[in-house]
Amino acid sequence: MREFTAPDEPRAQARTWDVVAAAFAEREPVRRRHVPVRPLVALAIVGALAAVAFTPPGHAVIDSVRKAVGIENARRALYSLPTRGRLLVGPWIVSADGSTRNLGSYDDTSWSPFGRFVVATRGDTLYALQPDGTVRWKLGRPVVRAPRWGGTHVDTRIAYFSGQRLRVVGGNGEGDHEVGPVMGGLVAPAWRPGGAPFTLAYADIRGRVWVFEPDTGKLLFRTHAGPAPLKLAWSADGSRLLVLRRRTADVYDTHGRRLTHFAGRFVDAAFVGAHIALLSPHAVTLSGRTLFRTTGRLRQVVPSPDGRWLLLTWPEADQWLFVRTAGRHRVTAAANIAEQLGGGFAVDGWTS
Amino acid sequence: MERLYRAHWPRAYRAAYLVVHDSAGAEDIAQEAFLAAVRALDRFDRRRPFGPWLHRIVVNRAIDWARARTLRGEVEANESLATDPDPPKELPELVRALAALPPDQRAVVVLRHLLEYTPGEIADLLDLPRGTVNSRLRRGLDALKSDERVHRT
Numbered sequence A: 001m002r003e004f005t006a007p008d009e010p011r012a013q014a015r016t017w018d019v020v021a022a023a024f025a026e027r028e029p030v031r032r033r034h035v036p037v038r039p040l041v042a043l044a045i046v047g048a049l050a051a052v053a054f055t056p057p058g059h060a061v062i063d064s065v066r067k068a069v070g071i072e073n074a075r076r077a078l079y080s081l082p083t084r085g086r087l088l089v090g091p092w093i094v095s096a097d098g099s100t101r102n103l104g105s106y107d108d109t110s111w112s113p114f115g116r117f118v119v120a121t122r123g124d125t126l127y128a129l130q131p132d133g134t135v136r137w138k139l140g141r142p143v144v145r146a147p148r149w150g151g152t153h154v155d156t157r158i159a160y161f162s163g164q165r166l167r168v169v170g171g172n173g174e175g176d177h178e179v180g181p182v183m184g185g186l187v188a189p190a191w192r193p194g195g196a197p198f199t200l201a202y203a204d205i206r207g208r209v210w211v212f213e214p215d216t217g218k219l220l221f222r223t224h225a226g227p228a229p230l231k232l233a234w235s236a237d238g239s240r241l242l243v244l245r246r247r248t249a250d251v252y253d254t255h256g257r258r259l260t261h262f263a264g265r266f267v268d269a270a271f272v273g274a275h276i277a278l279l280s281p282h283a284v285t286l287s288g289r290t291l292f293r294t295t296g297r298l299r300q301v302v303p304s305p306d307g308r309w310l311l312l313t314w315p316e317a318d319q320w321l322f323v324r325t326a327g328r329h330r331v332t333a334a335a336n337i338a339e340q341l342g343g344g345f346a347v348d349g350w351t352s
Numbered sequence B: 001m002e003r004l005y006r007a008h009w010p011r012a013y014r015a016a017y018l019v020v021h022d023s024a025g026a027e028d029i030a031q032e033a034f035l036a037a038v039r040a041l042d043r044f045d046r047r048r049p050f051g052p053w054l055h056r057i058v059v060n061r062a063i064d065w066a067r068a069r070t071l072r073g074e075v076e077a078n079e080s081l082a083t084d085p086d087p088p089k090e091l092p093e094l095v096r097a098l099a100a101l102p103p104d105q106r107a108v109v110v111l112r113h114l115l116e117y118t119p120g121e122i123a124d125l126l127d128l129p130r131g132t133v134n135s136r137l138r139r140g141l142d143a144l145k146s147d148e149r150v151h152r153t
Helices: A009-026 A036-042 A045-050 A056-068 B002-020 B024-041 B048-070 B095-098 B102-114 B117-125 B131-144 B148-152
Strands: A087-088 A092-095 A100-102 A110-111 A118-121 A125-131 A135-140 A144-151 A156-162 A165-170 A200-203 A209-212 A219-222 A233-234 A240-244 A249-251 A258-265 A268-272 A275-280 A283-286 A289-293 A301-304 A309-314 A317-325 A333-334 A349-351
Touching: A009 A289, A009 B024, A087 A110, A110 A144, A110 A349, A118 A144, A118 A156, A125 A144, A125 A156, A144 A219, A156 A289, A200 A233, A209 A240, A233 A268, A240 A268, A249 A275, A258 A275, A268 A301, A268 A309, A275 A301, A283 A309, A289 B024, A301 A349, B002 B024, B002 B048, B002 B102, B024 B048, B048 B102, B048 B117, B095 B131, B102 B117, B102 B131, B117 B131
Parallel strands: none
Antiparallel strands: A087 A092, A087 A349, A092 A100, A110 A118, A118 A125, A125 A135, A144 A156, A156 A165, A200 A209, A209 A219, A233 A240, A240 A249, A249 A258, A268 A275, A275 A283, A283 A289, A301 A309, A309 A317, A317 A333
């Protein structure tokens, strides 16, 4: 046994060293007694921190905190995206050239197919918006949340929750009605890409995932009960459904057969072409390859429309990281995201 | 850090592999253990040996991983992280026989015969009574001795 060499040992050693070396380089050595007292006092005044951030000395204080958390050589702001497309960040649209547009005061937001429109909520009202913020139509419903727009170029539907009741309305604002066999849970529903027949996945309060055709009521399949899903997402070709829970990620085909099972601690996941990016609190993997790992806590993974980049959000560092999915390993970071986007940070979609 | 890594990674990875019998899982476990080391580096008492500290993390995580995998009855698929990307073709029979043991027995056998800890040290590493360690070691070695694959080698 002492002479044993494990499979893949040299490559595993090299891969792991990349990650360990990066984590070692990013770590902030523990500061001892020589840390100046004044910055510590400033940091301790939580309420004043926001005001401090907008004065020149305040920027220096925030920068010293930032260096202890996040990528050290992050750009001071988001100047551009690494590839084509537009991000939706709450009521903000961020274009590839880094320009931003605010749609108005909205809560939940989501792109329509192909990024032609945005669906948004504010209070008890559902809105369909053009990307310049113009309201196309609106619909009043109690406790409206988690809207998702699906369909084709010529026929679309919006699914949303009114309280725990799942409802569907046409992309033109007509035909609103309740659907779904049972009450819904917290996670947003997910339309299968491609349209007809329109197929929708949603989770109920027992953690069962239902996949059905809202137009006919036909049930395609239903999973067993389990912990509440964190996310439901279809592959781009509509052939597979990802059900992400805190400890598992399962992929099903359209007949309900489970094709893949991952176990771990997950906070997010996404299809990247035929593969799946899995995000744990400290790392993102793609097809079993660790693309990035940190001692900080990551929150979201969002693939670019062309699949060449992953956007990782790092809330405590107020940074977005862009990680290449293939080819030469590359990570770039942009800081001060919430400041640029008026407090916005969580990404609601990246479209072409 | 690099010196520590080069000195300790191979045995950590091999120990993890022998317990979980999955190279992707072993890589993740060894990686996690070293990242824990990076996080704890400033607080680590350098008078203590690094190896036992690292091996404690590796083997405990490996046992948890192996137990959880058994309970789940995972489905193997093309891009599953649980699938060994580099299926070993010429693994020693002893290693294959080891994989047939329960995770708890595998762990103590690996700690004794790969990492060369005494039963007393193993008891400390795994927070177990010494008698439990001796018992698992005896049962594990008995099972290996009676395994036909081992006798064929």
